[in-house]
Amino acid sequence: MDRTLVLVRHGQSEWNLRNLFTGWRDVNLTPKGVEEARDAGRKLKEAGLEFDMAFTSTLIRAYRTLDLMLEEMGQQDLTVIRDRALNERDYGELVGLNKDDAAAKFGINQVHTWRRSYAVAPPGGESLRDTLARALTYYVQNILPQVLSGKRVIVSAHGNSLRALIMVLENHDPDTIVERQLQTGAPLVYHLGADARVTEWHDLGGGDPSPH
Numbered sequence: 001m002d003r004t005l006v007l008v009r010h011g012q013s014e015w016n017l018r019n020l021f022t023g024w025r026d027v028n029l030t031p032k033g034v035e036e037a038r039d040a041g042r043k044l045k046e047a048g049l050e051f052d053m054a055f056t057s058t059l060i061r062a063y064r065t066l067d068l069m070l071e072e073m074g075q076q077d078l079t080v081i082r083d084r085a086l087n088e089r090d091y092g093e094l095v096g097l098n099k100d101d102a103a104a105k106f107g108i109n110q111v112h113t114w115r116r117s118y119a120v121a122p123p124g125g126e127s128l129r130d131t132l133a134r135a136l137t138y139y140v141q142n143i144l145p146q147v148l149s150g151k152r153v154i155v156s157a158h159g160n161s162l163r164a165l166i167m168v169l170e171n172h173d174p175d176t177i178v179e180r181q182l183q184t185g186a187p188l189v190y191h192l193g194a195d196a197r198v199t200e201w202h203d204l205g206g207g208d209p210s211p212h
């Protein structure tokens with residue numbers, strides 16, 4: 001049985017371009033982000049992939065990326081479920097700050113810890129562990145059963161809500177997840193066994209990694 005799961009981080013957003021902490025702020029894609037999303041759709045089509053179902057967040061940068069990919073694939077009629085469990089990590093008091101300015105103010109190591117560690121939350125926001133608690137619960141209850149039933153599923157979401165799922169899919173621990181970054185618009189293709197473990201995965205490549 002084909003148990004395929006594709007994860008895609010949205011294309012470049014207006015606040016990715018401006019290097020601002022975004023979190024739950026609902027910013028749109030840039031023209032480059034639109035192109036990255038279309039490009040991801042073309043790559044998926046070239047790879048011979050088709051989907052039976054799609055999941056995305058309630059934030060426009062993710063669901064618009066999904067729409068653009070599906071348009072490129074000729075799959076606009078696909079069933080799409082939007083849920084805020086897949087939204088980006090809440091960046092709390094950092095939202096709207098420039099990432100380099102924050103590093104100058106709070107120190108590079110502190111900001112890196114807020115952005116990439118598993119357990120440390122930014123002030124007033126969510127740690128990756130907090131994000132994982134909601135995103136992984138949603139995955140186990142809503143996405144995984146579809147994949148295990150043989151549906152080919154695509155998920156369009158965010159750097160950190162996807163890192164939370166990837167922590168389990170790629171078997172990372174709190175130390176190794178620190179180094180795992182996602183490029184915008186790069187489809188990650190996972191094949192799962194009947195026990196829900198990943199048997200094989202590859203990265204079709206894409207846009208920019210988050211700036212450090």
Ligand SMILES: O=C(O)[C@H](O)COP(=O)(O)O
Binds near residue numbers: 022023024088158211
């Ligand atoms: O919310 C944000 O600012 C970005 O989407 C992801 O930020 P990060 O690169 O700090 O994970």
